[in-house]
Amino acid sequence: MSARDLVIVGCGGHGREVFGIVEAVNRAGPAPAWRVIGFVDDDPSPANKDRLDRLGAVLLGAVDWLTGQGDPPAYVIGIGLPAYRRAVGRRIEAARPAAEPLVAATLIHPSATVGLDSRIGAGSVLFAGARVTTNVTLGRHVHINQNGVVGHDTTVADYGTVGPLAAVSGSCTLDEAVLVGTTAAVLQGRRVGAAATVGAGACVVRDVLPGAVVKGVPAR
Numbered sequence: 692m693s694a695r696d697l698v699i700v701g702c703g704g705h706g707r708e709v710f711g712i713v714e715a716v717n718r719a720g721p722a723p724a725w726r727v728i729g730f731v732d733d734d735p736s737p738a739n740k741d742r743l744d745r746l747g748a749v750l751l752g753a754v755d756w757l758t759g760q761g762d763p764p765a766y767v768i769g770i771g772l773p774a775y776r777r778a779v780g781r782r783i784e785a786a787r788p789a790a791e792p793l794v795a796a797t798l799i800h801p802s803a804t805v806g807l808d809s810r811i812g813a814g815s816v817l818f819a820g821a822r823v824t825t826n827v828t829l830g831r832h833v834h835i836n837q838n839g840v841v842g843h844d845t846t847v848a849d850y851g852t853v854g855p856l857a858a859v860s861g862s863c864t865l866d867e868a869v870l871v872g873t874t875a876a877v878l879q880g881r882r883v884g885a886a887a888t889v890g891a892g893a894c895v896v897r898d899v900l901p902g903a904v905v906k907g908v909p910a911r
Contacts, residue, residue, distance in 0.1 A: 694726040696764035697796055698757050700779060702730040702739045702750060706769025709816060710748060712800050719801040728764060731757050754779060757793070758786035765794040767814060768832055773868035774886065777850040780814070780832050795831065803835070812849070821853075830867070839871075842879075854891070866901065875910075 699706050717723035729749035770776040795814030803817040806825035814831050820838040827841050830849035839853040842861035851865045854873040864882040872891035884901030893910040
């Protein structure tokens, strides 16, 4: 089976980390699964263009390059912040006829683990060392960063992000576009409302309202 063409949306640091996951996936298999034909970005900085060059990667153009292709490749959104990832994802979806949607690639680093009866939505990315246990549901375009943990029976809705070394306990609900920051913890059974942010190192011991920003131990 030949490798499938793939475009990464966003050439910042997060996007380039996603590029590294693709390379790791290709090395781990009997044959490469993906061929990254390039990146798209509406406003790439000179520094990020230089870093793409050093990786041997190509900047294809703005995001509209992807949506304007007659025979479009698969894509993955390499943008770290959930709100921006959601905005770009909705824009990509709106630009295509409903009968001809683009295919969002799901990427799982070889060192990540996914437990039994867990569901990973299209476009989601599990970074190195991510741990998704059992009966977990991840929506579309969810990112579980390096060594992030999602416990049993938890749901992370579309465009959610679990940061590096963060831990979401069992039976939690993270609504759409939630950000759980680096080393933060969400305790058993808690709900974090849509577009809320749990600051780095925070510990969530009670439900978080939609759009709230909480920090500290316990998180307030």
